[in-house]
Amino acid sequence: MQYGLKILGTGGYVPPLTVSNEEFAAIADTSDEWIRSRTGIGERHFADGESSLDLAAQAAHRAMDDAGAAPEQIGVVVCATATHEYLFPSLACRVAQALGLPEQVLAFDLNAACSGFLFALHTAQCLLGERRDAYALVIGSEVLSRITDFEDRSTCILFGDGAGAVVAGLGDGGPTLFDSGAIGGTQVLSCPSGLTARNPFASVQELPQRPRIHMDGREVFRFAVDSVSASITRTLAQGGLAPGDVDWYVCHQANQRILKAVAKRLDIPLERFFCNIGHRGNTSAASIPLALDELHRSGLLRRGQRVVLSGFGGGLTYGSLYFIW
Numbered sequence: 392m393q394y395g396l397k398i399l400g401t402g403g404y405v406p407p408l409t410v411s412n413e414e415f416a417a418i419a420d421t422s423d424e425w426i427r428s429r430t431g432i433g434e435r436h437f438a439d440g441e442s443s444l445d446l447a448a449q450a451a452h453r454a455m456d457d458a459g460a461a462p463e464q465i466g467v468v469v470c471a472t473a474t475h476e477y478l479f480p481s482l483a484c485r486v487a488q489a490l491g492l493p494e495q496v497l498a499f500d501l502n503a504a505c506s507g508f509l510f511a512l513h514t515a516q517c518l519l520g521e522r523r524d525a526y527a528l529v530i531g532s533e534v535l536s537r538i539t540d541f542e543d544r545s546t547c548i549l550f551g552d553g554a555g556a557v558v559a560g561l562g563d564g565g566p567t568l569f570d571s572g573a574i575g576g577t578q579v580l581s582c583p584s585g586l587t588a589r590n591p592f593a594s595v596q597e598l599p600q601r602p603r604i605h606m607d608g609r610e611v612f613r614f615a616v617d618s619v620s621a622s623i624t625r626t627l628a629q630g631g632l633a634p635g636d637v638d639w640y641v642c643h644q645a646n647q648r649i650l651k652a653v654a655k656r657l658d659i660p661l662e663r664f665f666c667n668i669g670h671r672g673n674t675s676a677a678s679i680p681l682a683l684d685e686l687h688r689s690g691l692l693r694r695g696q697r698v699v700l701s702g703f704g705g706g707l708t709y710g711s712l713y714f715i716w
């Protein structure tokens with residue numbers, strides 16, 4: 392019997408504040424036309440007082456509701472985030488407490504930037520192998536507006552805040568296939584933490600910098616199209632499948648043109664790539680679960696359909712996960 396991931400429920404949450412492209416044009420040398428045509432983004436949501444715990448707990452609560460899962464059924468909580476307010480405790484521990492999960496839950500955070508949710512879901516699947524009776528709560532949550540450089544017009548227009556979550560268990564509905572990669576390097580895409588390396592007694596101290604995203608957009612674009620296309624192909628090949636065998640592609644929502652280029656390279660109609668970047672922007676680790684939740688709630692996703700989740704991000708990292716919905 393092949394035990395694969397079974398996603399039992401999804402949830403998503405974005406803070407109510409919406410910021411349009413026109414509002415960016417009022418603070419930076421940009422325009423709605425430039426942003427839409429280069430990225431597909433029309434608006435995004437920003438936290439205005441909400442913490443990453445607020446976003447994550449809302450999404451998790453909705454996923455548990457959708458799955459019909461009780462708190463005592465959750466044995467694992469993995470939270471993918473790079474923007475939690477605390478270095479510790481982890482966001483996963485705080486969500487577990489906020490949702491009244493059992494003390495014996497295994498709860499921790501994982502940071503793989505925009506690939507974080509994929510890696511968290513794969514990690515949860517591995518951990519569920521030890522606890523077949525339990526469910527995993529897997530969350531991607533980001534408040535990117537905290538680390539966005541609003542003086543850099545080429546990056547600030549891309550990002551948004553939000554959280555997405557799934558409740559997953561193991562089932563005998565079919566195999567789950569996974570592929571991942573990590574290249575390393577800080578040149579193309581990074582966000583320094585602001586922590587300094589000087590010893591505390593040194594006469595000259597570095598001033599801590601607020602963390603800000605640095606990005607070489609063209610390089611990221613090239614890396615994204617190459618790595619996502621190749622990773623999807625490798626993932627499917629593990630199961631003797633071809634890109635055309637998949638019903639839905641739910642990819643990291645970074646740029647609509649990246650999705651178009653991947654669809655073209657795989658020779659798949661763009662309609663099979665679910666896209667919600669127009670009203671969400673790039674929400675990093677939250678983007679795939681937010682998109683999956685929207686696809687699920689739209690009624691378009693039917694049980695038994697074949698799904699690929701795929702993404703890329705800081706690290707540089709990438710990954711793909713195939714499963715049966």
Ligand code: COA
Nearest residue numbers: 420421422425429505544545548608609611612645646704
């Ligand atoms: N408004 C108007 N003009 C802008 C702009 C903005 N917001 N941002 C950049 N420009 C300008 C540039 O300064 C440049 O001007 P120049 O030709 O006078 O030098 C011009 O537009 C073209 O810049 P370029 O960087 O080549 O644009 P692009 O077509 O590559 O689009 C990105 C820029 C960032 C949208 C695109 O590279 C991208 O999306 N990359 C991937 C980023 C990503 O996915 N990041 C997240 C990773 S998880």
